[in-house]
Amino acid sequence: MIQEERAPRREEYRLxxxxxxxxxxxxxxxxxEKLKMKAIQTLEERGCQVYLVSNAExxxxxxxxxxxxxxxxxxxNTLLEELDLLEKLQMKGVKTIYTDVLARDKGLGDCFQDxxxxxxxxxxxxxxxxxxxxTGVQAVVANHGSLMLMDEQGSVxxxxxxxxxxxxxxxxxxxVPDLPDAMTVARQLSLxxxxxxxxxxxxxxTGPSSTSDIEGQNVRGMHGPKEVKVILMEES
Amino acid sequence: MNNFTRKxxxxxxxxLKDKTASMARRRISQFLGPANxxxxxxxxxxxxxxxxxxxxxxxxxxxxxxxxxxxLENNGCKVYRARTSAxxxxxxxxxxxxxxxxxxxxxxxxxxxxxxxxxAQDGVTVIETDMGDRIxxxxxxxxxxxxxxxxxxxxxxxxxxxxxxSGHQVASDPSxxxxxxxxxxxxxxxxxQYGISGANAIAADTGSIILTENEGNIRLGTDLPPVHIVxxxxxxxxxxxxxxxxxxxxxxxxxxxxxVGGYIxxxxxxxxxxxxxxxxxxxxxxEEGRWEAIEAGFSESLACINCGACLNVCPVYKEIGEQxxxxxxxxxxIIHTALRNGIEKALENGLSLCVGCRQCIDACxxxxxxxxxxxxxxxxxxxxxxxxRQKTLVLKSILGKNPSRTxxxxxKLQPLGLRRTSKGEGYQVRxxxxxxDPKRLLPNLAEKPAFLSYPKEQxxxxxxxxxxxxxxxxxxxxxxxxxxxxxxxxxxxxxxxxYFPHEQVCCGYPMQTAGELDLAKEMARRNMALLTDHPVAxxxxxxxxxxTALRGYAKLLLDDKVWGNIAREFSLKVRxxxxxxxxxxxxxxxxxxxxxxxxxxxxxxxHQPCHLKYLGIxxxxxxxxxxxGLDFDLANGDGACCGFGGVTSLEHYNLVATIASxxxxxxxxxxxxxxxxxxxCMVHMADGLFQQGRAIKVKHAIELLAESYxxxxx
Numbered sequence: 001m002i003q004e005e006r007a008p009r010r011e012e013y014r015l016x017x018x019x020x021x022x023x024x025x026x027x028x029x030x031x032x033e034k035l036k037m038k039a040i041q042t043l044e045e046r047g048c049q050v051y052l053v054s055n056a057e058x059x060x061x062x063x064x065x066x067x068x069x070x071x072x073x074x075x076x077n078t079l080l081e082e083l084d085l086l087e088k089l090q091m092k093g094v095k096t097i098y099t100d101v102l103a104r105d106k107g108l109g110d111c112f113q114d115x116x117x118x119x120x121x122x123x124x125x126x127x128x129x130x131x132x133x134x135t136g137v138q139a140v141v142a143n144h145g146s147l148m149l150m151d152e153q154g155s156v157x158x159x160x161x162x163x164x165x166x167x168x169x170x171x172x173x174x175x176v177p178d179l180p181d182a183m184t185v186a187r188q189l190s191l192x193x194x195x196x197x198x199x200x201x202x203x204x205x206t207g208p209s210s211t212s213d214i215e216g217q218n219v220r221g222m223h224g225p226k227e228v229k230v231i232l233m234e235e236s
Numbered sequence: 237m238n239n240f241t242r243k244x245x246x247x248x249x250x251x252l253k254d255k256t257a258s259m260a261r262r263r264i265s266q267f268l269g270p271a272n273x274x275x276x277x278x279x280x281x282x283x284x285x286x287x288x289x290x291x292x293x294x295x296x297x298x299x300x301x302x303x304x305x306x307x308l309e310n311n312g313c314k315v316y317r318a319r320t321s322a323x324x325x326x327x328x329x330x331x332x333x334x335x336x337x338x339x340x341x342x343x344x345x346x347x348x349x350x351x352x353x354x355x356a357q358d359g360v361t362v363i364e365t366d367m368g369d370r371i372x373x374x375x376x377x378x379x380x381x382x383x384x385x386x387x388x389x390x391x392x393x394x395x396x397x398x399x400x401x402s403g404h405q406v407a408s409d410p411s412x413x414x415x416x417x418x419x420x421x422x423x424x425x426x427x428x429q430y431g432i433s434g435a436n437a438i439a440a441d442t443g444s445i446i447l448t449e450n451e452g453n454i455r456l457g458t459d460l461p462p463v464h465i466v467x468x469x470x471x472x473x474x475x476x477x478x479x480x481x482x483x484x485x486x487x488x489x490x491x492x493x494x495x496v497g498g499y500i501x502x503x504x505x506x507x508x509x510x511x512x513x514x515x516x517x518x519x520x521x522x523e524e525g526r527w528e529a530i531e532a533g534f535s536e537s538l539a540c541i542n543c544g545a546c547l548n549v550c551p552v553y554k555e556i557g558e559q560x561x562x563x564x565x566x567x568x569x570i571i572h573t574a575l576r577n578g579i580e581k582a583l584e585n586g587l588s589l590c591v592g593c594r595q596c597i598d599a600c601x602x603x604x605x606x607x608x609x610x611x612x613x614x615x616x617x618x619x620x621x622x623x624x625r626q627k628t629l630v631l632k633s634i635l636g637k638n639p640s641r642t643x644x645x646x647x648k649l650q651p652l653g654l655r656r657t658s659k660g661e662g663y664q665v666r667x668x669x670x671x672x673d674p675k676r677l678l679p680n681l682a683e684k685p686a687f688l689s690y691p692k693e694q695x696x697x698x699x700x701x702x703x704x705x706x707x708x709x710x711x712x713x714x715x716x717x718x719x720x721x722x723x724x725x726x727x728x729x730x731x732x733x734x735y736f737p738h739e740q741v742c743c744g745y746p747m748q749t750a751g752e753l754d755l756a757k758e759m760a761r762r763n764m765a766l767l768t769d770h771p772v773a774x775x776x777x778x779x780x781x782x783x784t785a786l787r788g789y790a791k792l793l794l795d796d797k798v799w800g801n802i803a804r805e806f807s808l809k810v811r812x813x814x815x816x817x818x819x820x821x822x823x824x825x826x827x828x829x830x831x832x833x834x835x836x837x838x839x840x841x842x843h844q845p846c847h848l849k850y851l852g853i854x855x856x857x858x859x860x861x862x863x864x865g866l867d868f869d870l871a872n873g874d875g876a877c878c879g880f881g882g883v884t885s886l887e888h889y890n891l892v893a894t895i896a897s898x899x900x901x902x903x904x905x906x907x908x909x910x911x912x913x914x915x916x917c918m919v920h921m922a923d924g925l926f927q928q929g930r931a932i933k934v935k936h937a938i939e940l941l942a943e944s945y946x947x948x949x950x
Contacts, residue, residue, distance in 0.1 A: 203455065211450065
């Protein structure tokens with residue numbers, strides 16, 4: 001009975017959400033240039049380094065330049081996959097570790113809890129020992145200089161938190177004006193996948209992690225990354 | 237002095253003694269205060285939207301609570317509704333196995349329940365992961381501020397603590413310490429079986445826990461351990477995800493001056509067998525005292541999001557910090573305490589301390605009327621425990637009587653109990669049993685009070701003159717008749733016909749703040765009966781505190797069938813004298829130009845009384861600025877409260893005297909006259925100046941204006 005009651009309401013919700021999303025998309029494409037400038041300004045104000053590149057190829061070149069001979073732990077998300085970014089990085093000789101592969105190797109997902117705990121620990125230590133964590137983003141919030149990351153059952157959290165530098169790849173099309181707009185995006189992207197209204201985890205990141213707890217002096221890299229580098233692509 | 241007062245007094249003394257913590261607090265409020273104001277101005281809609289969100293959420297709390305529980309459960313969370321702290325603790329102890337390792341991030345609700353003490357008994361190791369909290373934890377140091385708990389600990393001491401903790405020499409520099417702490421705590425994040433957190437908000441529609449932070453400890457602490465336990469009061473529930481995000485925006489804006497915190501984390505249920513995410517998520521919803529708050533008319537207090545903005549402006553918190561409050565700090569903390577832990581706990585921890593400056597209301601994104609709610613609680617306390625001897629004497633036998641009687645007896649008794657100071661600044665008590673600090677400078681009752689000096693009605697005004705009534709208040713009537721005289725003179729100069737009924741009594745504000753509401757109402761009725769027997773357009777006050785009381789008669793007598801309507805009309809007519817003058821001059825077509833003013837001399841600084849500040853009335857300073865010849869500086873000190881605090885000063889003189897000494901310290905160098913627009917501030921600042929032996933005159937701004945008019949006529 002509960003199911004019956006919910007079905008029409010869910011339909012209504014989807015419809016309303018679609019309208020809102022379309023409206024937001026129209027607004028953003030009209031104001032793209034303005035939003036881009038605002039986003040670059042606020043991201044930099046909040047301590048991110050922004051690299052404006054024209055396409056995926058340039059993005060890969062930029063990332064290779066940042067990473068040099070170090071190792072990158074990458075969380076494969078749709079954007080990165082669509083761009084073939086990880087392949088492009090490998091072609092440039094950047095050492096990359098995929099968390100998906102790590103998880104599969106350790107048998108995460110099809111084992112008992114005890115071994116899983118060990119598997120998690122090993123993988124996390126591996127991620128933490130990498131200098132760079134590479135992720136895509138689901139939205140960029142122009143008013144506050146924030147990045148929105150979403151995850152259902154992956155490791156975007158560890159990858160964006162544990163290494164010293166977080167490299168986030170975003171496209172100009174992903175910039176939205178404000179936080180409620182980012183939530184519209186989150187709701188829209190959460191549809192379809194699960195029974196839930198939202199994916200399990202949404203994270204809004206604004207600048208590197210920091211603390212001012214010792215004599216009021218701001219120090220970066222408290223528990224999360226010391227640096228956040230945003231690769232912003234004009235076209236994706 | 238009763239038991240409660242004694243306990244509070246010992247806390248006050250301890251707070252005043254702790255100079256390092258006080259310095260840390262001042263440092264925080266110095267850099268946070270202005271930064272917050274600038275940030276808040278950039279987002280003018282944040283506050284109003286927040287108020288709307290919280291008001292709606294609390295009005296529909298039962299419904300939203302059910303929705304939140306349903307959706308959290310749909311997302312796979314285990315939800316436990318705890319009616320009391322004890323229930324919450326018992327549940328947590330069932331979940332957390334003895335001897336385990338727990339990483340904890342800041343949670344006010346967890347602190348409220350006392351779960352940490354209980355877990356310690358079970359042999360559970362709880363590691364605080366917020367840097368400031370961790371410093372306090374390993375050094376066993378009491379926190380000094382909710383946002384920067386360890387700001388008072390010098391960097392050298394912190395380095396020493398982490399040297400001991402890590403077993404390696406740690407250099408005395410913040411970035412080195414941070415990187416050492418990062419590594420140590422990371423290990424804890426990886427090893428811990430449980431993560432405890434609070435919640436900044438809970439979105440009912442999506443069943444999500446929303447948390448905001450800067451350090452990243454919450455992200456790791458809630459996502460890496462296999463079990464995540466959330467402690468949250470039910471007042472954290474808001475209808476939608478968007479509103480929950482707005483709470484985070486508001487908390488950052490008002491708390492730290494940034495438009496958003498470094499991280500906002502939205503967790504909607506546990507993960508499956510993935511790398512990130514807990515496998516189990518428990519949400520403990522604490523109900524203790526919340527329903528009672530709503531039922532007893534304190535629902536506004538539930539709009540608090542613990543941003544700490546009120547503490548940065550609170551004159552009492554600035555001096556005694558965490559001593560003011562129980563598990564939550566400041567005035568709002570006292571309100572939470574009273575409703576959750578009982579009125580006795582509130583009495584013990586400083587229900588009597590709020591000086592009623594009302595600065596916190598404006599600073600708060602929810603505009604929580606903390607001083608008014610505190611008054612309501614004091615009223616409860618008075619019903620249960622009485623007013624106490626000293627307050628009964630002052631409020632009932634002195635202020636509550638007819639001023640002519642008070643003056644007559646006061647003049648007779650003054651020389652017996654009081655001793656004139658050597659230079660004649662005022663009086664001090666002769667005997668310790670009088671329960672007044674022997675150092676305190678008490679004002680002198682005037683030889684000829686205002687009601688004997690000035691006529692009830694002026695006869696020499698013409699028919700068309702605007703009719704106003706003048707309410708002098710006890711201080712201007714009995715102590716500063718020259719202020720009353722100046723006000724009457726200025727009004728006359730403006731061609732206004734003034735009605736000054738001599739039988740007026742105390743405005744009732746002291747009784748109201750002390751919680752003695754019946755007497756306050758009686759005062760209100762007596763004054764209204766007097767002042768409304770003439771058809772006047774305005775009621776003029778030159779004491780802003782009386783102004784607050786008179787403006788508040790409408791609310792005070794809301795339920796009074798006879799007086800309710802009269803009070804509503806009456807309150808609308810109340811104007812501060814400078815507010816009235818500027819209204820008139822504005823109508824006349826030129827501000828400050830309507831009257832000829834003569835040249836005065838001297839360097840004048842102006843102290844803005846709190847009861848004008850919160851109303852946004854700054855006309856006294858504007859008028860002073862138009863007086864020719866005065867070396868007048870608008871910017872004096874930090875704009876803080878003088879600390880008079882009326883009834884608070886009776887019991888906690890050492891506290892209010894310290895606040896006054898700050899005021900005196902912040903007065904601009906070279907000041908000859910410290911002008912203000914409130915006789916209460918005059919009394920207290922005169923005392924503050926006297927204690928430091930400063931030869932600065934304290935005057936009401938209206939006196940200077942009257943003097944200038946007089947000079948203009950010559």
